[in-house]
Amino acid sequence: MTGAGRPDAVIVGAGIVGAACAHTLAAHGLRVLVCDADFPGGGATAAGMGHIVVMDDSPAQLALTVLSRRLWADLAPSLSPTCEDERPGTLWVAANADDMGVVAEKHALCARVGVAAQVLDEHGLADAEPNLRPGLAGALFVPDDRVIYPPGAARWLLDAAIAQGATLRLGTRALSVAPSSVTLQAHGATETVSAAAIILAMGIDTPSVVPGLAIVPRKGHLVITDRYPDLIRSQLVELGYLQSAHAMTGASTAFNLQPRATGQVLIGSSRELVGRDPSV
Known part of the structure; x- marks a missing residue:
């Protein structure tokens, strides 16, 4: 997000899912704000195997993983060595x-x-x-x-998004979310940010802002x-x-x-x- 003004999208979570969303949205010219309570590529991203694999547990999973693998293959020539892509x-x-x-x-x-x-x-x-x-x-x-090495890939995706105008705020926690706004807390200060899209990439922390969500x-x-x-x-x-x-x-x-x-x-x-x- 360059300059002042309202972002088009706020992404809560700077793991590999949030980073991939930021990379894609920034590449399409949207104003993107990414927030994370800790650091990029932590949480489940730091604990994953990084296996980009076609899975066939269901037709939806098969379609998604075939597409995902193709998109990673398209990115592969651009990835830095820190992504350990093989x-x-x-x-x-x-x-x-x-x-x-x-x-x-x-x-x-x-x-x-x-x-x-x-x-x-x-x-x-x-x-x-x-x-x-x-x-x-x-x-x-x-x-x-x-x-791939998931933390390295998340950091690369975020860096690419930032190079295209996205903004990254670390040490920033989501307190609540509405359809077009999110309330954030950083260093004891609270702020409500409006955006056309609020994207929650918080993993198992998502129920903290969407109570009752069935994430186990x-x-x-x-x-x-x-x-x-x-x-x-x-x-x-x-x-x-x-x-x-x-x-x-x-x-x-x-x-x-x-x-x-x-x-x-x-x-x-x-x-x-x-x-x-x-x-x-």
């Missing part, structure tokens, strides 16, 4: 013959929506990832899936290893990941390994319905 692809790993039936279904679905994918038998999987245990049945390889926090554990270059080549995900990851009935775990640009491996993942409890 295209290792995803291997959906099949443990047995029943899983290979799911592989065939996912392969057919990918073909219908124009997503490149390849079925690997157990020998093809062993060639692709020689450090996996023997005896796995095969996999579906989706070569165009990507990996879940705690997950990820492990980052020391540097083991070439231990794995692609993002490795078990076929049951979607069902496990999206279950809301209790704790869940799912096999998920990610190679990082640093040579480290990110290992996941678990989920627990324990609110905001930060303990390990």
Whole structure:
């Protein structure tokens, strides 16, 4: 937002969602104000794996993730090294013959929506990832899936938005929201800002300004290893990941390994319905 006057949009939250909104709106010439209570790329953005992957849990999710991956691919040539953008692809790993039936279904679905994918038998999987245990049945390889470092990508998106006139206010908390205004607090002072659009990118904090909104926090554990270059080549995900990851009935775990640009491996993942409890 350059100069004085009312912004076209106020975005509350400077994580990767808020940053992406700011980047797009500023690129289209809108006057954008981004506010965050802490710092860019904190919260869930700092805890995410950064896996840009086509998911097919529902038709809506499939359409959204296909579009999202395409948009990231369009941005990729412009991203800075701090985003750690890579295209290792995803291997959906099949443990047995029943899983290979799911592989065939996912392969057919990918073909219908124009997503490149390849079925690997157990020998093809062993060639692709020689450090996996023997005896796995095969996999579906989706070569165009990507990996980024979410905090770095959020900061890059915000910097690009600021370069196009957006304004960033840190240490600024939203107290309440209305259809065309938001009340903000910073350093003990309160201000109500009007805008044509108020965009809440606050994650699990959103119910603090929209009471009753059904957002349920879940705690997950990820492990980052020391540097083991070439231990794995692609993002490795078990076929049951979607069902496990999206279950809301209790704790869940799912096999998920990610190679990082640093040579480290990110290992996941678990989920627990324990609110905001930060303990390990």
